[in-house]
Amino acid sequence: MDDLLAEFIAETREMLEASGGELVAWEADPTDRARLDAIFRFVHTVKGNCGFFDFPRLAGLSHAAEDALADCRSGRRDPDPTLVSAVLAIIDRIAQMIDAIEAGEPFPEGGDDDLIAALDVSRETAPDSGSEGGLEGASEGSGPTLHAPAASLLASGGDEPGSAPARRADAAAQRTIRLPVELLDRVMSGVSDMVLARNDLAHRLRQAGTQPTIDGPFERLTTILSDVRDAITRMRMQRIETLFGALPRLVRDVAAECGKQVMVDLDGGDVELDREMIETIRDPLTHIIRNAIDHGIEAPSARLGQGKREIGLLAIAARQSGNTISIVISDDGRGLDEERIIAKAIATGLVAPQDRAGMSRDKVLNLIFEPGFSTAEAVSNVSGRGVGLDVVRQNLEKVGGSIKVTSRPGHGTTFTLQIPLTLSIIAGLTVEVAGHRFAIPQSYVEEIVQGTARALDLTRMGETALVTFRGQRVPCLMLDEVLALAQAGAAPAKEPTLVMLRLASGDLFALAVEGIHNHGDLVVKPLAPAVMKSGLYAGSTLLDDGQPVLLLDVANIAAQHALVSDTRARVLGADDDNAADHGDAGARAMLFTDFTGRRCAVRLELVQRIETAPTSAIDRSAARPRVVIDGLILPLIGLPDAPLAQARVRLLRLSDGACELLYAVREVEDAVELTEALSPVPEDPLAEAITLIGGAPATLIDAHELFARYGEPPVTAQRPRCTLPEGEWARAILAPLVTAAGYDIVPEAEADPSTIGILFEDVYEVAEALGRPLPPRIIRLRDQPDAPAGTDTIYRYDREALLAALAAEAAAVAAARTGEAA
């Protein structure tokens, strides 16, 4: 069975069990508001989940029940016993359907309408006497036999309760049990203690020397212990990915329902947190996402009208900071309407009108978390009655978390959920500064950079330090200064190690430390409140040797130094993608396919232009191929070993400023942006990195290595020169041929001894007879195809012979020149 479906069934059943007591209590006292709310939430959640899974009958039933209950909640209707029975019948039916879904059996058709009709949604408590009839009718059904109508309603639906598929005890493929969390905590801390005791014992055993009789069992103990520890850890922790995994589908479906286009951007799926916490935030997250799509993001036409992209963006990012997880859900929709919120709040009596003036925008926005609040004008199938947000806040507060909202009209809304991790295992990095060790949550660490202060371009701007990271100036905090550990007068470290940290808001900063120790899983424990007050630490953890270290509260440290921008910056940044493209031209590359078929990229700054050269311009006689372009002899790389089949070849002309070289490519694709991470390829010296371009891998050429190996300043090629005979034929027919073969045509007046003269045989004979001066190198052309014996002439249409003769003469010229040079 589909995992999601199994989860849905388990969740619904769990809620059914939990609401069993509520149902009975509500039956006894239909006016009990708290019970009503609990049952309302149940049907609301079922409705929401059904929409997700396409169970129209379940959705129909729960929607009807929800409508009726919503009327009760808003006071439009009194929860009379008839209504109670009808709702109970629907809940019973939901339970039966869930059983049927789990068993994979079809649920008998029909009967739903009767149940829905029994709710009689239209019958609202009218302010006049008309309501009495309803109340009288209700009183008939009151008393100890209250539940009987529910059963009879089910029966009248043509579907006896007994015929529903019996709940199967063996439904769950994997046997599970539920345990109190405290028990898990105790086991976990017991195992941690055992690990420390083992370490202590290991230390003593080493001191005592090798004792084979003890060492064997001790090794076994160690192995078992680490297994147990892993298992215990896994018992509690789960990657938030398991929660995120279902979101794209949810977003897609909800967006489709609302007729909107929404793109979802998930980040931080590798953050691990307590299973319990994941379960706690599952519903809140779902509610917020539904709300964001339903109310926040505008319809495509409205978006276009406001100059936004048609597709709305919903960004969900999870970050861990010590024992807090923050989940930021931002949309780029219309934002919250302060005036409507306040009007609604006044209408529902949440706020007295006279208090309005004294309320800040923030305070007003956060009214949306008050029970019974909703601004949606139309109640839709997706979200709508404000059930989401008040429950969201309640659930989060129950576990010590919080939620807040910020919004800019027209630009979007950001919900920030903070969830505590009383006990968590996080991947952390241990750093050292001034003899102290501290841990940093790995989730923040973007990269670790090591180098000289000069290489990092570490500069002081007033009290602030800046480093250059990937061509970007990034603020840099000195950890020893942050912690007031810097010794006065101590020279700054020559080679600081920089830990590049990226915050949940997307801001990047560097933290300079003296050394990195190691990284591993850290069990984070909370700190005493007096220590937490410093705002520098998020918790403490024990290293393997039992030494306690403090976990730095990276987010707070950054905030203290005013390095955090508004959390919405991330989303807005994505919104302004196109603008950013032009601003950040630092990482663009030319994408091409080389002759081995490999997809490569070379940084765009290097590419002078794309040349197309005839294959004949390539000289492969030397060890390295060369090519003549624009009269320059340039080194050529990237050629296949086999001769080229095509007549022309595309070449990328690369330049480092002084040297140029050409890279032969099979096909030039496009200039692209390097957006994905660059992962180094140590095994290939010519590759700087491998990266993803348009979803496919591409090798980024290492320009440094390329020029180090092949670069050479261009040499001006002396193009061999020729003089042509006079006449129309020579100008129109011979000249293009000679030029194309790579010869310059010069007038007779400029001819020098290295110039090759092309003459007609008759002109040559005349000149020779008259004793006129002739060029030293001559090619004689004749008019007849058949050569008269004994003459060194070439038929004027014999292309091959002509070019060969030219080449021979040119070679002789070159040889003569090198001879002179020598």
Add this chain to the structure above:
Amino acid sequence: MTGDLLVILQIAGRRCALDALQVKSVIELGAVTPIPRAPHWIAGITALRSQALTVIDCRRAIGLSANGSDAAWPTDHRAAVVSDGGHSYALLVDGIEDITTAAGEVGQVPGGFGAEWTKVARGMIETMAGPALLMDLSALLTGPEAQRSEIEAAA
């Protein structure tokens, strides 16, 4: 209070008492990791098995050593482990003397115990080992700054 078990400590040369039920154990204090930029009365954190304890220097927490010299009092190599608000602390004191029983109720002394002591003391108590000042643990653990502001707020 009579008959209750008390742990007798020496803090800044004075005999003090803690309710024995509040003291979870007495440990040999191992290495203490200092906490940069934490309040001065927090000596650091130390590990007790897999648990991290916040080490409180009681003399400073009372607010005494601000004007006196640190060397004036010896420091016991043992520390009393207490728990408050779900967090565990190790109390650094001059010495841990004994466990004894209270021989009377908590009483006040005319003229009080002095500004610093009054903030952290519940009163004087007679014990089998002589009179001692019964400490208010939560007041002690909030540190001198909080106590001072409380007094100011009250005044």
